[in-house]
Amino acid sequence: MANNESDILEFIKNFDSEKLKSITKHIDLGDVLKSLSNMNKAQLLNLKRALEAGSEEYDPPEIKSDFYQLYDQLSEEERALQQRVRQFMEDEVRPIANEYWLKGEFPHHLIPKMAELDICGLPLKGYGSMDHSYLMEGIISLEMSRVDASISTFFGVQSGLVMGSIYFCGSEEQKQKWLPKLRTMELIGAFGLTEPKVGSSVAGGLTTKAKKEDDHWILNGQKKWIGNGTFSDITIIWAQDVDDGQVKGFIVENDTPGFRAEKQKDKMALRTVQNARLYLEDVKVPAEYKLENGNSFKDTAKVLKATRAGVAWQAVGCAQGAYEYAVDYTHKREQFGKTIGSFQLIQDLLVEMLSDLTAMQTMAFRLSQLQDEGKMTDEQASLAKVSCTTHTRSVVEKAREILGGNGILLKYNVARFVADAEAIYTYEGTKQVNSLIVGRALTGKSAFV
Template sequence: MSDAGTPPELRPEDYLDVDRLLSDEERAIRDAVRAWVRDRVLPEVGGWFELGTLPSRELAPELGRLGLLGMHLQGHGCAGASATAYGLACTELEAGDTGVRSLVSVQGSLAMQAIDRWGSDEQRERWLPPMAAGEVLGCFGLTEPDAGSDPGAMRTTARRAGGDWVLHGQKMWITNGSVADVAVVWARCSDDGRVRGFLVPTDAPGFSAPPITRKLSLRASVTSELVLDDVRLPDDAALPGVASLRGPLSCLDEARHGVVWGAVGAARSCFLAALEYAGTREAFGRPIAATQIQQLKLARMATQVNQATLLALHLGRMKDAGRLRPEQVSMGKLANVDAALEVARTARQVLGGNGITLGYPVMRHMSNLESVVTYEGTADVHALVIGGALTGIDAFR
């Protein structure tokens, strides 16, 4: 029999040797993002979280130089990377903080994706190159105070006024809103009832984006309302490629793919913090890592992190092959965010009282994940999407 080779060394951060399944290019992208997060984010993120701020304007050009903004798009200054490479980048960004990953995700998978897929050639040429470079920031206005899981209930309207459009309404929970240069706003047309997207310069008269404050989650992230008080736009501000909810929902599918991967990064960060702490914290004359109960917790966390990694990689490969369905992305988000939350909560217990401080990443990730589990589609909604696919019965109506 031929020699099958030497089994790989067991590494806590990659127990199942998933690294071996990646290409050289994918590993290079992952390592570059990991190094940037280590050098730029980790030394500062505790302070950002405590102060409730994120230096988005400073970080965006750096992220642009790394090729991470709209990295999965082709042309117009975008990197044209694979879905798997984008996912790996999201893992490393969220290992830093969900807020940093959200900055990249909203910029690329929502705002830039909408322009790239549904915009005109002129709109793509105007907006995508500076957005890819991080010189222009975008946000994505879909959710409203009374229309979250049911975007079809939106009240923001777009009406014709001569050759222009006039937008009126309010959006809520908008990442990047207060720092954006352009907002992709979805509104229901008053003449035919169809949903269309509009590119709204944030300096347009009648537009404002008051920040949402006093958050206990996603503190290192800019979250805002969008208020449109009869904002007048030229006809060419409308995205011409779609006039239905298919437009924003297709962008959300892209963003959710990043969330599937990002949750892995948050979970891994919590697990590794707990593993290191358990090896150094002594109780009753020995490290707590020597006790059966803590080893059980560590084993379960390691299993969940590796299962989530494999699920994300499988979905990434399916997406690159053009075979990934939205219902399968729903399973990925539901499973991986739930797993990450459980890992974070278990890690917090391992760290004891130290786990609630910003000297460790665990409570910060746990708090962020309490938002991740409900944004880009709540856990309940994704469970119903899966249930509908399994049974053929739509439980929403």
């Protein structure tokens, strides 16, 4: 279907000369004219539109992480707090996250700045707390993990495990003495439950022992994987009473004679978190430092139940951070002459990631609402921990796949999320143990050995 020369000349004349010059560097103009001569006017017009559209600067859409607009349910005050934490993480943590993760060191200079946010112990009523909800504490965990899960873990230990132990198991005098200083981070805490030979089976007995003598207790044993343990001021130590066999909680000041912390090295996840192996050799603890209402593993479980929802939120944040990096990468990385976000297989991976992320967000959101209503059960908390941490592994795996070889380079950030997801998957109860808690609720039968 031949066309006259005027149509071809009109096409060339109207097409940007600089773009045409660029094209002729790579192809033979004679061949182009020959092909053009076989096109009709409509075909020439369509070609011109396609070329001009392809030459326009690409303006990628906003990355939509809250796809179901869950944050719309928050009040203005809550949104402001969320944005304040996000700004802190963007300004103070993101620029140094990879550096400290690689060094395996903690950025202590951030503690006073974090203290200014006044976010520790939000849902613990009284004692100087801002009196917010478990939902807000969860969203704060998400915002932290979205940038650096190590910082979120530090916060979770301080605000959840340590303050929670004193809040749920301490006397009123103990709460008044310790919680305000922990809230302002004047004191930093650690939580000592896991042991070298006792992880999932803590309910069955601890090797760390406590013996009452006159007006004090004597503690002996070891603890392992204790976050903040190398630099904390106090540590909540859970030990088995040699007289009645029950697990009891103690507030131990880290400068107490016989107490020693040794940094655990060579971790491949949460490297910024300073995990310690603790050694307690005839550590003398005043009787008033024993948690008044921490007298059995059931009391310990109250703390773990409350913080398990926070771990689910950490998993959500870890997945969201990896997802956002992956989406951003698809806007910038070019292969075969176009950004990889234009390929079907990449888009399919992104949709799978967003599907997992949205399911995790809605589950964690509803779990925290139940927690604020006083309705959250052990099995609900455990199901969220199982589901969210499992989906997080899937999301970070796909993010790493999208980045190809760059996915294993720290500078592209996703590798850090891939590694950190493994730690979140395991701590605060393994996937298997939490599954059995849910299974027990479903069947009425305990599968624990």
